[in-house]
Amino acid sequence: MPKARVYELAKIFGVDSKTVLDKLKDMGEFVKSASSTVEAPVVRKLKAQFQPSTDSSQASAAPKSSERAAKPAARPSARPSSAQAHKPAPHAPAARSGGEHSASVTSETAAAKPAARPSAHDKAAHANPAHAAKQAASDAVQNAARPHAPRPGARPGQGSAQHGAHGGSRGAANRADTRHNATPAPRPSARDAAAAHGTPARSGPRPGNNPYSRKQGMSVPTPGDIPRPHPMSRPGQGGNGNGSGSGNGRGRGGRPGQGGGNGRGRGGRGASAAQSARPGQWGHGRAGQGASAGSSRSGGRFGGARPGATAAQPAPSNGPQSSGRPGRGNRGGAAGAFGRQGSRSSKARKARRAKRQEFEEMKAPVIGGVRIPSGNGQVIKLRQGSSLADLAEKINVNPAALVTVLFHLGEMATATQSLDEATFQILGEEIGWDIKIVSAEEEDKELLQQFDIDLDEEELQEDEEDLAPRPPVVTVMGHVDHGKTRLLDTIRKTNVIAREAGGITQRIGAYQIAVDLNGEHRKITFLDTPGHEAFTAMRARGAELTDVAILVVAADDGVMPQTVEAINHAQAAHVPIVVAVNKIDKEGANPDKVRGQLTEFGLVPEEYGGDTMFVDISAKQGTHVDKLLEAVLLTADATLDLRANPDKDARGATIEARLDKGRGAVASVLVQQGTLHVGDAIVAGTSYGRVRAMLDENGQSMQEATPSTPVQVLGLTSVPTAGDLFLVAPDDRTARQIAEKRQATERAAQLAKRRKIVSLESLKEQFKKSEIDMLNIIIKGDSSGSVEALEDSLMKIEVSEEVGIQVIHRGVGAITQNDVNLATVDKAVIIGFNVRPNRQVADLADREGVEIKYYSIIYKAIEDVEASLKGMLKPEFEEVVTSHSEIREIFRSSKFGNIAGVLVQDGTVKRGTKARILRNGVATVNDLEITSLRRFKDDVTEVAEGYEAGINLGNFNDIQEGDIIETFEMQQVERK
Numbered sequence: 024m025p026k027a028r029v030y031e032l033a034k035i036f037g038v039d040s041k042t043v044l045d046k047l048k049d050m051g052e053f054v055k056s057a058s059s060t061v062e063a064p065v066v067r068k069l070k071a072q073f074q075p076s077t078d079s080s081q082a083s084a085a086p087k088s089s090e091r092a093a094k095p096a097a098r099p100s101a102r103p104s105s106a107q108a109h110k111p112a113p114h115a116p117a118a119r120s121g122g123e124h125s126a127s128v129t130s131e132t133a134a135a136k137p138a139a140r141p142s143a144h145d146k147a148a149h150a151n152p153a154h155a156a157k158q159a160a161s162d163a164v165q166n167a168a169r170p171h172a173p174r175p176g177a178r179p180g181q182g183s184a185q186h187g188a189h190g191g192s193r194g195a196a197n198r199a200d201t202r203h204n205a206t207p208a209p210r211p212s213a214r215d216a217a218a219a220h221g222t223p224a225r226s227g228p229r230p231g232n233n234p235y236s237r238k239q240g241m242s243v244p245t246p247g248d249i250p251r252p253h254p255m256s257r258p259g260q261g262g263n264g265n266g267s268g269s270g271n272g273r274g275r276g277g278r279p280g281q282g283g284g285n286g287r288g289r290g291g292r293g294a295s296a297a298q299s300a301r302p303g304q305w306g307h308g309r310a311g312q313g314a315s316a317g318s319s320r321s322g323g324r325f326g327g328a329r330p331g332a333t334a335a336q337p338a339p340s341n342g343p344q345s346s347g348r349p350g351r352g353n354r355g356g357a358a359g360a361f362g363r364q365g366s367r368s369s370k371a372r373k374a375r376r377a378k379r380q381e382f383e384e385m386k387a388p389v390i391g392g393v394r395i396p397s398g399n400g401q402v403i404k405l406r407q408g409s410s411l412a413d414l415a416e417k418i419n420v421n422p423a424a425l426v427t428v429l430f431h432l433g434e435m436a437t438a439t440q441s442l443d444e445a446t447f448q449i450l451g452e453e454i455g456w457d458i459k460i461v462s463a464e465e466e467d468k469e470l471l472q473q474f475d476i477d478l479d480e481e482e483l484q485e486d487e488e489d490l491a492p493r494p495p496v497v498t499v500m501g502h503v504d505h506g507k508t509r510l511l512d513t514i515r516k517t518n519v520i521a522r523e524a525g526g527i528t529q530r531i532g533a534y535q536i537a538v539d540l541n542g543e544h545r546k547i548t549f550l551d552t553p554g555h556e557a558f559t560a561m562r563a564r565g566a567e568l569t570d571v572a573i574l575v576v577a578a579d580d581g582v583m584p585q586t587v588e589a590i591n592h593a594q595a596a597h598v599p600i601v602v603a604v605n606k607i608d609k610e611g612a613n614p615d616k617v618r619g620q621l622t623e624f625g626l627v628p629e630e631y632g633g634d635t636m637f638v639d640i641s642a643k644q645g646t647h648v649d650k651l652l653e654a655v656l657l658t659a660d661a662t663l664d665l666r667a668n669p670d671k672d673a674r675g676a677t678i679e680a681r682l683d684k685g686r687g688a689v690a691s692v693l694v695q696q697g698t699l700h701v702g703d704a705i706v707a708g709t710s711y712g713r714v715r716a717m718l719d720e721n722g723q724s725m726q727e728a729t730p731s732t733p734v735q736v737l738g739l740t741s742v743p744t745a746g747d748l749f750l751v752a753p754d755d756r757t758a759r760q761i762a763e764k765r766q767a768t769e770r771a772a773q774l775a776k777r778r779k780i781v782s783l784e785s786l787k788e789q790f791k792k793s794e795i796d797m798l799n800i801i802i803k804g805d806s807s808g809s810v811e812a813l814e815d816s817l818m819k820i821e822v823s824e825e826v827g828i829q830v831i832h833r834g835v836g837a838i839t840q841n842d843v844n845l846a847t848v849d850k851a852v853i854i855g856f857n858v859r860p861n862r863q864v865a866d867l868a869d870r871e872g873v874e875i876k877y878y879s880i881i882y883k884a885i886e887d888v889e890a891s892l893k894g895m896l897k898p899e900f901e902e903v904v905t906s907h908s909e910i911r912e913i914f915r916s917s918k919f920g921n922i923a924g925v926l927v928q929d930g931t932v933k934r935g936t937k938a939r940i941l942r943n944g945v946a947t948v949n950d951l952e953i954t955s956l957r958r959f960k961d962d963v964t965e966v967a968e969g970y971e972a973g974i975n976l977g978n979f980n981d982i983q984e985g986d987i988i989e990t991f992e993m994q995q996v997e998r999k
């Protein structure tokens with residue numbers, strides 16, 4: 024029967040639509056309005072309600088609907104007489120085969136179909152229900168004679184299937200019963216389940232009236248009723264459908280070999296028995312129930328008391344047998360009846376998984392009204408700063424549920440808010456997980472262990488015999504301008520100072536020098552740490568790599584704040600200190616005063632009975648520098664065991680890294696253990712690559728670097744961060760995988776950080792901050808060291824309670840469109856440290872009103888930012904870029920040096936203006952001047968955009984084709 028609308032039905036029945044709607048409601052069918060459609064099976068049921076006479080005539084022969092099938096089945100179950108109990112059995116099969124089964128394509132009838140089809144026996148049963156009843160009755164009698172304890176309370180519909188299960192397990196013993204189990208058990212539905220329980224299908228309103236839909240008709244199961252429906256209903260149906268298919272099922276349902284035992288040759292049908300046994304997969308108890316039900320059908324009380332386990336056990340062996348065959352009444356078969364391929368598809372698997380999850384959840388504790396599957400004390404590791412969302416992801420629950428649980432525990436947090444260890448532990452205890460918060464280092468160690476790299480273990484297994492002496496690694500520390508660079512310069516006999524912008528060392532460089540001590544040729548590795556406070560972070564790292572610290576104190580200045588800071592760093596790192604009392608050549612130099620001052624900080628000179636070596640030097644004149652080096656070696660020898668194993672994969676730290684045009688990522692690394700070779704697969708932080716070439720501090724190529732050797736490494740795919748530890752991996756793939764995993768972890772950590780910024784925890788602060796101008800800053804620099812140093816220094820600026828700085832992004836390389844976009848969105852200022860944007864990006868920034876500030880001296884940037892926060896920075900002069908010219912050709916002149924043949928891209932180049940060179944967006948040299956400007960052979964004062972020109976930059980000759988000459992002027996700007 025086709026679908027019909029409620030009002031149409033009302034017409035047919037001669038009642039109004041409301042009556043039909045009410046009736047439907049009574050029947051447990053949810054139908055919205057008079058124009059709603061009603062499915063065919065429901066129509067039939069309605070018909071039965073409104074036209075009972077018509078139906079009853081048909082029903083006398085065989086009830087059609089599943090509901091009816093269930094009802095009569097229910098009745099006899101309570102009866103003690105097996106014969107009586109069996110009476111209704113014919114209903115199901117006969118009804119479907121005989122009556123309108125072709126029309127009633129419900130899940131139930133689907134089950135019935137196969138039963139109806141084949142054997143003459145079945146057909147006879149269909150044709151003559153009475154015969155079927157008879158047959159069933161005789162079966163039941165046989166059953167009753169068997170030793171199984173009858174169970175009066177057994178349920179009807181369930182019976183047969185359980186029977187199947189039962190038959191499956193018992194084999195021949197249950198022959199008679201199992202015959203009825205030939206039921207091709209269809210997929211259960213709530214209604215079936217209800218029917219199976221002897222309850223009418225209308226136990227509750229259904230969300231829809233489509234009986235084919237698995238989604239519909241299922242009430243939300245409560246823990247108490249969940250277990251029942253599945254196993255029972257399925258068999259139950261089988262029971263209905265199968266009376267006629269009887270014997271067939273049994274064969275399949277039994278253990279292998281038993282199937283044929285009954286000699287009925289209906290193996291195909293028997294599948295149903297196998298299937299009916301399958302409920303065992305869902306739990307023995309359920310199968311047991313089914314068995315009891317089955318008994319009612321066949322004999323009223325057969326086997327109900329038997330443990331379900333027995334029934335269930337054979338299932339696995341039978342299942343596969345049955346599933347592969349066509350036309351059988353297992354789940355697949357039932358599906359096939361609806362035009363789908365009947366097989367144990369992924370759907371079945373999914374269903375099983377869903378059930379298992381459901382079951383797990385049932386066992387889960389209910390806290391605050393939510394269920395969280397218990398971790399049963401399993402350990403789960405979370406990174407510092409993790410949130411409930413992170414935990415939820417790891418234990419596969421809804422973050423909202425965790426929020427609820429935490430709330431229940433008296434703690435309020437959002438899903439994305441970072442929580443501390445204590446909170447996680449309390450929560451963990453509540454939900455049965457042992458939550459451990461791990462530091463980034465621990466996490467990284469574990470990550471490496473996944474790749475069979477165990478650094479701790481390596482150290483433990485180090486054999487004394489493998490250790491070889493290595494040079495000490497020395498850091499020079501001290502207050503600004505006390506002479507650190509000069510000292511290093513003197514030591515290296517090169518002039519480092521001249522190359523520095525602003526006279527401050529801005530990168531950690533590392534150099535190795537050779538010293539003769541007592542006729543022995545010894546090496547010392549120097550880390551060139553910068554002196555300005557801005558580089559505190561680097562210095563701290565330097566101290567970590569350092570074996571010995573040289574503390575430079577100017578004899579004319581004495582102990583200053585950064586002297587103390589340097590002492591603190593070194594002492595915290597347990598690094599022995601050698602004091603270089605510098606500038607003794609200067610007038611007013613008072614080395615003794617310095618000695619006296621330093622004793623207050625625990626640095627007592629040897630001559631005063633202490634253990635710190637003091638050497639009076641003049642870095643400028645080179646006085647006693649050799650003695651200082653000796654002192655360093657003596658101190659190292661006296662206090663340290665400077666040995667390392669050179670015969671293993673190299674491990675060490677990144678001192679500095681930058682992006683170089685042409686060479687790509689260049690990283691200065693210090694090898695701490697093992698030997699680094701060209702060709703090694705290397706991973707440094709989140710960067711990885713293969714060592715393409717190695718250079719020493721003089722640019723000389725090296726093939727290998729032993730412990731304590733600083734080298735520049737080429738070949739990394741990206742720029743690592745200063746301080747990143749590096750290690751040699753077994754192969755390229757491992758290196759890449761380690762780096763990728765670290766990248767993922769870093770991303771997650773950054774995400775967590777970002778989340779924290781907007782977390783409730785800091786919301787109050789956020790509000791407070793948003794009242795004022797929170798200064799958002801984007802830092803782009805030419806090296807990771809400078810960027811970090813700048814960020815650290817900026818973050819230390821404290822102007823007042825209401826003023827704050829937020830570095831929202833930082834990176835190495837030219838200022839890009841992304842940076843400008845980010846600045847636009849977050850209303851940030853971009854600080855370019857020795858880097859520039861290209862023209863398009865600069866234009867974009869102009870258009871968007873994004874301020875880009877350029878610096879080449881860190882403290883200038885800090886001063887500016889600090890002043891702007893104080894509201895005092897109203898520069899009277901501002902740098903204004905006046906032109907960009909691209910170098911197209913270089914003409915070499917013995918008289919004038921290199922002359923750049925340029926095309927003026929924008930603005931006007933004027934003679935005498937200040938200029939800088941931009942190479943790949945990075946300002947390589949500042950403070951140049953356009954000393955001569957020519958158009959062909961004529962000297963000119965200016966050249967406009969679009970024209971070619973010849974530019975000479977005085978003594979500066981380090982220009983390349985493709986470089987951009989940027990000219991700028993200091994122009995007075997209005998105070999805002």
Ligand SMILES: Nc1nc2c(ncn2[C@@H]2O[C@H](COP(=O)(O)OP(=O)(O)OP(=O)(O)O)[C@@H](O)[C@H]2O)c(=O)[nH]1
Nearest residue numbers: 503504505506507508509528554555606641642643
């Ligand atoms: N007379 C004299 N001047 C020195 C001596 N050592 C350094 N200077 C001078 O002191 C000034 C600062 O020296 P730097 O080596 O740049 O000092 P620094 O500690 O490296 O300074 P920052 O890099 O700014 O931290 C320079 O002008 C040096 O020439 C010395 O032994 N005697």
